[in-house]
Amino acid sequence: MAEIKIDAETIQQLVDQAVEQNILNAIEHLGQDPAWLEKIERMINQAVVQRTVARIGSIDVPDIIRQQVDKNMEGIHKTLLKEFSSTGIKDISSECQLTVMDENVVIENCLTTKDLEVVGSTVVKDLTVKGSINTDNPSWNTLADAVSEKALVHLNEKWKTDLVAQVTKQIQENGIAFEQVTIDNEPLISGGRLANKITDSNLQSLGRLRDLKVTGEAHIYNTVSVVNKRLGVNTEQPEMALSVWDEEVSVIIGKHKAKQAYIGTSRDSAVAIGVNRTPHIEIDVDGLTTVKKLRVGQHRISHNTMVPGWSGTCGDIVFNSNPGPDQVFAWQCLGGFQWRVLKSTE
Numbered sequence: 001m002a003e004i005k006i007d008a009e010t011i012q013q014l015v016d017q018a019v020e021q022n023i024l025n026a027i028e029h030l031g032q033d034p035a036w037l038e039k040i041e042r043m044i045n046q047a048v049v050q051r052t053v054a055r056i057g058s059i060d061v062p063d064i065i066r067q068q069v070d071k072n073m074e075g076i077h078k079t080l081l082k083e084f085s086s087t088g089i090k091d092i093s094s095e096c097q098l099t100v101m102d103e104n105v106v107i108e109n110c111l112t113t114k115d116l117e118v119v120g121s122t123v124v125k126d127l128t129v130k131g132s133i134n135t136d137n138p139s140w141n142t143l144a145d146a147v148s149e150k151a152l153v154h155l156n157e158k159w160k161t162d163l164v165a166q167v168t169k170q171i172q173e174n175g176i177a178f179e180q181v182t183i184d185n186e187p188l189i190s191g192g193r194l195a196n197k198i199t200d201s202n203l204q205s206l207g208r209l210r211d212l213k214v215t216g217e218a219h220i221y222n223t224v225s226v227v228n229k230r231l232g233v234n235t236e237q238p239e240m241a242l243s244v245w246d247e248e249v250s251v252i253i254g255k256h257k258a259k260q261a262y263i264g265t266s267r268d269s270a271v272a273i274g275v276n277r278t279p280h281i282e283i284d285v286d287g288l289t290t291v292k293k294l295r296v297g298q299h300r301i302s303h304n305t306m307v308p309g310w311s312g313t314c315g316d317i318v319f320n321s322n323p324g325p326d327q328v329f330a331w332q333c334l335g336g337f338q339w340r341v342l343k344s345t346e
Helices: 008-030 034-057 061-087 138-153 157-174
Strands: 098-100 105-107 218-220 224-227 230-233 242-246 249-257 260-265 271-275 278-283 289-291 294-296 299-304 317-320 330-335 338-342
Touching: none
Parallel strands: 230 242, 299 317
Antiparallel strands: 098 105, 218 224, 224 230, 242 249, 249 260, 271 278, 278 289, 294 299, 317 330, 330 338
């Protein structure tokens, strides 16, 4: 029989294989035992918890959290920077320059409006300025003009009425210093005389005038009119140099023809001349003239039906207003009450 040599290393390998096989068989057998599996699970959990607690106790948790937050914020900052850069906001500042809150937006380190530059159009809902505003620019003038225009539009009629009432009251109480009022650097009133610039007015009443010059038409109280070198009374269209209307009667005075004047009517109306509102000379529409009493030179000429019974002037003649055949046709005064009969010679 051959000699078998077994060294220590071989024995160790055989032992290890036997142990390993026994352990595997035991584990396979125990793997089917629920009580054993539950016990193993509790042991594993306890070991994991103990190792975890021990590991956490040796870790600087705040530092890890801070590193993780910084890492996340860096990613967020890069994302926002990329996003805002594509939408019109570029952040190249080294310090905080803008603080955005729920109710306000604060521009940090901005002392004056010169430190803030806005390029292009900007829409601001509410604007509060604590300090001065630069007015030396066209934009301010445009804003001022717009505000002034809207303010004037919102002035109502009551405001105007109140202002007029206040001015009127002030004038009534204190008067107006017209000497200080000028028109084209000329006093409105100087020495009681209106400025030469006053060429038109709507005066309703005047005191006594010492002098009046009118270079155009003049109409006075719907009664007297001066038109084209003619004077009209109760008419604005005088027909001659003087034209007087009284209801339907028109009396005119003026030139009739060369070197001849005319006094009479311009319509189909008779003319009466008299005194004390009593007509003594009458001219009808046909030109018939009636003279109630007539004296030619020194002699009066009249009519009667009998010998005059009054004292006359020598030479006066009284015609018989009712003559008959072989009767007296007139009487001639010889002076006083003496009258001579005048008959025809037939």
